[in-house]
Amino acid sequence: MDCRTKENPERTFDLVLKVKCHASENEDPEVLWKFPEDFADQEVLQTVPKFCFPFDVERASRNQVGQHFAFVLTDIESKQRFGFCRLTAGGRICLCILSYLPWFEVYYKLLNTLADYLTKELEDDLNETLRSLYNHPVPKANTPVNLSVNQEIFFASEQVLKEQPSLARHSCFIAPDVTGLPTIPENRNLTEYFVAVDVNNMLQLFASMLHERRIIVTSGKLSTLTACLHGSVALLYPMYWQHIYIPVLPPHLLDYCCAPMPYLIGIHSSLLERVKNKSLEDVVVLNVDTNTLESPFNDLSSLPSDVVSALKNKLKKQSTATGDGVARAFLRAQAALFGSYRDALRYKPGEPITFCEESFVKHRSSLMKQFLETAVNLQLFKQFIDGRLAKLNAGKGFSDAFEEEITSGGFCGGKDFQCDYPFFE
Incomplete structure (x- = not known):
């Protein structure tokens, strides 16, 4: 979550x-x-x-x-x-x-x-x-909920619905599990994003978010605009955008686009000219309607080429377009980029587990090393590491899709890592 x-x-x-x-x-x-x-x-x-x-x-x-x-x-x-x-x-x-x-x-x-x-x-x-x-x-995840007019809302188990199919009316919905990977077509945001924006621009935007740029996304359709914002940030998992996040900016707040810190902002196309008239510096702009991305940076080329190539090839496969294929392709890229964080965890008896930045970036290809040297200073990576360390030092186990991807893909140095047990070097 x-x-x-x-x-x-x-x-x-x-x-x-x-x-x-x-x-x-x-x-x-x-x-x-x-x-x-x-x-x-x-x-x-x-x-x-x-x-x-x-x-x-x-x-x-x-x-x-x-x-x-x-x-x-x-x-x-x-x-x-x-x-x-x-x-x-x-x-x-x-x-x-x-x-x-x-x-x-x-x-x-x-x-x-x-x-x-x-x-x-x-x-x-x-x-x-x-x-x-x-x-x-609030119903638990995956719990069917029936909204019935002139009756109390009925919370039923799946077994009850099987035994009494008449309860499953048109107004019945399943309380979503927001902890899982988003799927297509069930997840409306990711579906609209994947349909509206081509693979190359998805990769460019992903790279710009990993570099924590000032980013504007624009479209003339609000549903598509906000879906693209919500869909794109979901693909950062297991990391989360840590800066200004405004999926759609109302007219009275347009000056936010002049902020000196990183942001991810959606702007309806009817307001775009007003924004362009302001003094914007080093801003990445994705126009969803024209499927074009303008950037003063070469963020995608700063990512290891093998990771980008594998991600691009996966996204272009027809089989990826449904289910969790898109989300899992980005998750695998994140595991390839950051999965070796496990090897940089340090433990000494009686002391808290720590993260060694120097160990994290060394012994890697020159391009990967260059990227990771930048990554360790990013807020989204620091938040991720702090979150992992907090759980380990509190004695809490964690096993999520990211850790599973690291293990299955062999993206750490081969040391045993028990998610319910502290790391020992």
Whole structure:
């Protein structure tokens, strides 16, 4: 799980808003309706509506904008809270669900249901559905959930559903397992990203993220734009983007693009000219609509050529395009780049396990050594190492897809490494 994803949130969602956009950016969006009615966090109520229309409201049409998209807010504990949105009425009305759970497919489906209720003026059904979901505990991963109008939400086991198939109604969904590798076509973000951006640009963007650049992604369709942002960061696993992350930037925050530190920002194409008029330096720009990437750096050539070649070949195979093939191809590349971290762990009896940077970068090919000398100074790598050391020194075992890939691919120096036992040199 991403270190910025909140563990064990109290509710499935915190807030649902219906927001109206005025014809001018000079007027703040208006909240028409909210659930729960007693939601009192004024900062959230003032912030969320401004993220509901992240485009030039005077220029962009609904066809340009698209229906579903998702923004991200960061709370005081640096945890991400997701705003799942559905635009209606020509892009002038937005339904938004605010939740700590990264359940994209589930909440997009729920937004469609809510929009249907509103269109048919079934507000009692809408409120009852939301009230039932709001008051129930967060379901465990892979648990079927049935949203039934005029009934309590029903949490059923898979066995119960097999014995009583009538319970598996159209409104039934499976609580996602967000700890696994994303799959195509089940994961909407990765699917849209893989379809919209060609392999060469995916590799270029991946390399730019590994070098922690200032990165702008732009598209005229909000659903595609935010899917590309969310999909691309997922491919960094087991590492996570540690800097400014704004999947879609509202007009009032465009100055963020002038920030001197690394960022990953999505911008609707209707706002791109305004951004280009600002003083941008050393910025990587991926235009999803034209499938072009502009960069002042040669980040991809800084990665070991054998790793890049293997990743590129894997991504171009038809068999990779479904299931976890894409995610696993990037995971294998990460294992090839960083898997030898195990060999740089140092243990002395009575002392904490440590990581030796010098050992990590030596005895490698010149290009790999050059890359790793840069990598050890990157925030995403430091966070990864700190996380591994914290678990080892706390006596906690860990076994995840990355460690399994290191072992199966032989990407460490051949020493035994027990994930439930401290490393001994």
